[in-house]
Amino acid sequence: MPLATTRRAGLVDQVIDQLRTAVTQGEWPIGERIPTEAELVGQLGVGRNTVREAVRALAHTGLLEVRQGDGTYVRATSEVSGAIRRLCGSELREVLQVRRTLEVEGARLAAVERTEEEVAALWSLLGRREVELREGRWQDFARTDAEFHCAVVGAGHNRLLTELYRGLTEVIAASIATTAGIAPGADHSPEIGHEGLARAIADRNPDRAAAEACGFLDELLERIERA
Known part of the structure; x- marks a missing residue:
């Protein structure tokens, strides 16, 4: 996507918008130097x-990271995600606690509001996730698992909750990679399944869906405590 020449007043805002679009649309992936x-x-x-002012503004929001003597790199896909990354950092326990807060209510809402198409999408993602895990395609597995959790929250049709959760995308994928034992140098261990969660949503059982979502996240937190 070529960047268009800016015109008129408000040049800084126009440049900010164009740089943000290049990031959010994937033209410049996370970790890549712009x-x-x-x-x-x-x-x-x-x-x-x-x-310089536009880059500084986006660095302040967490979207970009300026590395002196090296260049400017993409740090997150949205300002929400950038803020969350700054708050949570690399503390896995904090990430899982935030996930639990959002995912439990997201699962409860999904069991009430989901459509048949969304249920089918959940089972499709679980099928793909299982294949990737079995074949040892760890990075694909982490992305698909994160996509599954986003789909669960999205099925609740609460736009604010969904937007907040999407802001967690990068830290969620990182936490999945770590807890599944697929981070570099980690021992590969069986990941907790989500069939019970998908079934509870399909059965329109909000209490069971919330319990399933809470249960596997609590188990992950217990793993951290034992490690």
Whole structure:
């Protein structure tokens, strides 16, 4: 996606919007270095100070990370995710506690509000997840598992809860990778299944769905305590 030349007033805001779009639409993936300041100046047709201010603003929100002497890198896919990453950092226990708060209520709502199409999507994701786990495709497994949890929360049709949860996407995927034993250097261990959660949602049983969501997260927290 080529960056368009900016026009009129509010150049900094226009540049911020374009850089944000490049990140959120995946043009610049997480961990990748964005074009240099000089390259952005040429692509956008604005001054260095404008580019510098826009990058500084997005770094402040957590979307970008400026590394002195190295460049600017994508840190998160949204400002919400960037803020959560700053708050949670790498503390797995805190991430799981936040997940439990959102996922338990998300599961309860999903059991009430879900559509048949959403139930089918949950079973499809679980099927794909099982294949990836069996084949040892660890990174694919982590992404699919995170997608499953996002689909559960989304099935509750609470837009605010869903948006908050989507902001956790990166830290959720990282926590899944760690708790499933698929982080670099970790021992590969069986991951907790989610068939009971999907079945409770399909059966429109909110109490059981909440218990299933809470149960596996509590078990993950217990693993951390024992480690």
